[in-house]
Amino acid sequence: MKNSDSLITHWREVLAEIASIRQQTESQQNVQLIAVSKTFPVSDIATLYQAGQRDFGENYIQEFSDKTSMLSEYDIVWHMIGHIQSNKSRIVAERAQWVHTIDREKIARRLNEQRPEHLPPLNVCIEINIAAETNKHGISANSMELLKLASFINTLPRLKLRGLMCVAKANSTKTELLQQFGMMQTLFQHLHHSGFAVDVLSMGMSADMHTAIASGATHVRIGSAIFGQRHYTQTKND
């Protein structure tokens, strides 16, 4: 098989898997696949685009900048899913449609200031450090802290708060995953009941997609199951 054929095959398998999980779990919500293309070449993105994939996720600012330049003719929906240093937020405000990793007022304020007037408001999710890991970004899973940041975002006209995002702890057992994603669902409902018009739960990666969808995920971010193993050579420290 040509490389592009196997890429499309894997992508189709992931789409079929999502459909099958939705059936098995009788999930009510639609599930959007975000193809996480970090470390993979623009040719892979172009291949999947031609096959019909529109939503792509990137983590590192320099790589995001390079790829969005090279693919500017494509009407790709770009999702920034990596941590954003505030001195690098401008390119994201200008080129992304989504940011999943809002974890402090400062980054929200800057993205709001830098979002160009001719574009619709930037869709954002608040990142939750759901397993309280010291090496992870995100606010803690605390409803007071969450409501405070959500209220702040709602004062910013160039941002649109869509929901919550998390990365589950690596190597969690099924039970631990159910706990983490269940807490996400609880926080999401709390936000909803507090009057926020949120509709997105961004959770689930290649290894934990099943449990995430069963727990109400609306957006899964899938990298290796589509593109294969990643080899970090460049742009990692961005």
Ligand SMILES: *Cc1c(COP(=O)(O)O)cnc(C)c1O
């Ligand atoms: C890399 C990454 C993914 C995709 O992970 P896979 O295990 O390759 O599916 C999803 N979300 C975030 C935030 C990531 O950094």
